[in-house]
Amino acid sequence: MTDTHRVPLVLIGGLATEAARLLADRFHAADRHTAVVHHDLRDIAAGFVSRHLRCGPREALTTVALAHGCASCTLRDDLLPLLRELAGRPEVNRIVVRLDEALEPEPICRALGEVLVDGRPVSTDVEVEAVVTAIDVATWLGDATGEDTMAERGCDGDDRTVAQVALAQAEFADILAVSGDATDAWSAAKTGAVLERIAPLAAILELSAIDPLALSGFVSGEAYRGRPRDPHAALLRGAPPLHTDCGVTIVPFASARPFHPHRLHDALEILLDGVVRTRGRAWVAGRPDITLWIESAGGGLGIGHAGGWLDAPEGPAWAEVSPERRTLASLRWHPVFGDRAQELVIVADAADPATITEALEHALLTDEEIAERGTVITGRHKTG
Template sequence: MRIALVTGLHAAARRQAVNDLLAAVPRSISVHHNMEDISDGAVHREVRDCSGPLESEQVHLDHACASCTLREDLIPFLLSTADAGRHDLCVVESWDGVEPRLIAENIAAQDGLRLATVAAAVDLAHLTADLGSNDDLSDRGLDIAQDDSRTVAEVLNRQLEYPNVIVLHGSGADRHARALLGQLNPAAVIVRSSSDLQGFLDGRFEPESAHARTNPAWAHYTDHAEDQGVRTVTWTRTRPMHPERLAEALEEIVAMSLRGRGRFWLASQPDTLLVWDSHQDLLMVENGGPWMAALPDAAMDLVSRTRRSSALLDWDPVVGDRRQHLAFTGVGMDTGALLTLLESCLVTEAEAGQEFHNDPFAEFSEK
């Protein structure tokens, strides 16, 4: 049975995309896990077809959370529906604050299911404001766990960057939205709501490829010329950054763009690849493991093929794959000021080789 996953923070846009698929494909149904009452321990499974609701019931889970819902109810429901053989397509409509990657990977791993497409539905009236929002999901009642501290901008970016199709809904600045979405996710086809989506159901969505192009530890980013005020600039250097100067500049760097992503190299941690993931004013830094150049030859085979391929593309005869590779996307962004600030964080020739005893990023070092 074919599966189409429809994701998105904007419920009305998401529901319209589901309706379009149900209307276009005979013998199709949709399933949606409503998590509106998840804080009270309740998750409701809602199933419908193009004529209306078929069933709605509370599902019993070990824990009321998104991962338990996926593992304990959605996947078993899809497998049993496929076994019954009455439907050619099931459209999985995700909840507002759920990111698509985990759902897509779990569906694609099932032998009886074919994940045909992952689509993100967007309301044009709210797109730019939500990407620039400082709201937490909890501020809008969209959190899906007690300790869910994710922001609206963070979740929306992940929903937009992963799919192979983005569906635009409602009235708004269509050309501006296409420019912004095209730079956040160059791999996606952008269509209007009520378009014929059947053509996206013939193939197979590959989560491995989507993960490879969205993982900042090895993804490769390119510049995009300004279009409708939107621009993406990519900064690549084979010199490390000074940890204290970078720490002092972080707040200003992050504030200059809507979205920042990539990997960076600190002089104080020469063997550690650090991941940069920023959404509006929120910056997350993670330890991405060792640079390939820091590994002994015997360990190379333990690294994923995607990571090895990325490292070879980056390889420098002196520093290996160590580098700064950061991409920033913004509207009306002062790219000159941003690049100047980033350059000021690089270690100078006089500082090369010195020890850095004060490292604000020490918590991310290899243990």
């Protein structure tokens, strides 16, 4: 199947489950050739999920046993083959997947291109037309800045915070479908200010204004359209507003110096108070070959492994990475540190930007510490 024959795929998700359901229903009603799939995870504790499929006038409800006790594995093992099967039906010209509220769209999109089904990825059969996240303006900001876990919201065994899920769903969206009424005009304005800064590539539309038959007209040319994000790509994409609005502002932080591990630990505490979101790359003295990915959401903080630096002995070759990453590395290349650099983007609300910047700068190694730590930078420098 060639690219020109791939079936358009729309993912609809978000914590606003009723709004997501209404939007999926609208897609089904607008075109009888649209197949709509939904996996209901409410019975996951009992060891199964329910799959609802509507295709034309027919509906089917199927019980899917959990694979390895893992909901994401079950969805991967059931959803991906189903998408291929639906794409092969002559009566289907679009597929809509309504995601459970606990699901983030980006891992599913990554699986479309990376997980092989019968020897090839499902992305050879379907093409993501848009990722739509339903936002309830009455509750979204509280969810995105709170400390509740998904387990506390009824998702047994899920230790992610609600904020992590809410922000991940919004950031990766091509369209933010907003509905509901905020408690007051200030809350509505603040919610809009946050969304504009964490999802600058997304179109923010009233749910009622979204026309399923003209969906592509709402999606920006810069939108992700299901393409997974590269942790080494530019962090400020889509020209988000840099001015302060309703107390919400973007605080960029960059430095070529390494972080002191203990002082960084102390500095990260500041990202949990009055900060909506933090995303970015970091490197720590003593671990010069590893790119750390730092991400905060409301009251939750995560630090992960984002691979090696280009300058690291076991890092990727220049030819193996994207042109964007090569360009960014060339622009910031340091004669000693190579492409290693601290790059964080913080969306602050109640926090003081100057205090955030000061705390992160204090966590950097000083000239004296760099001179003392002759082994901070080890390994070869690769320039091509």
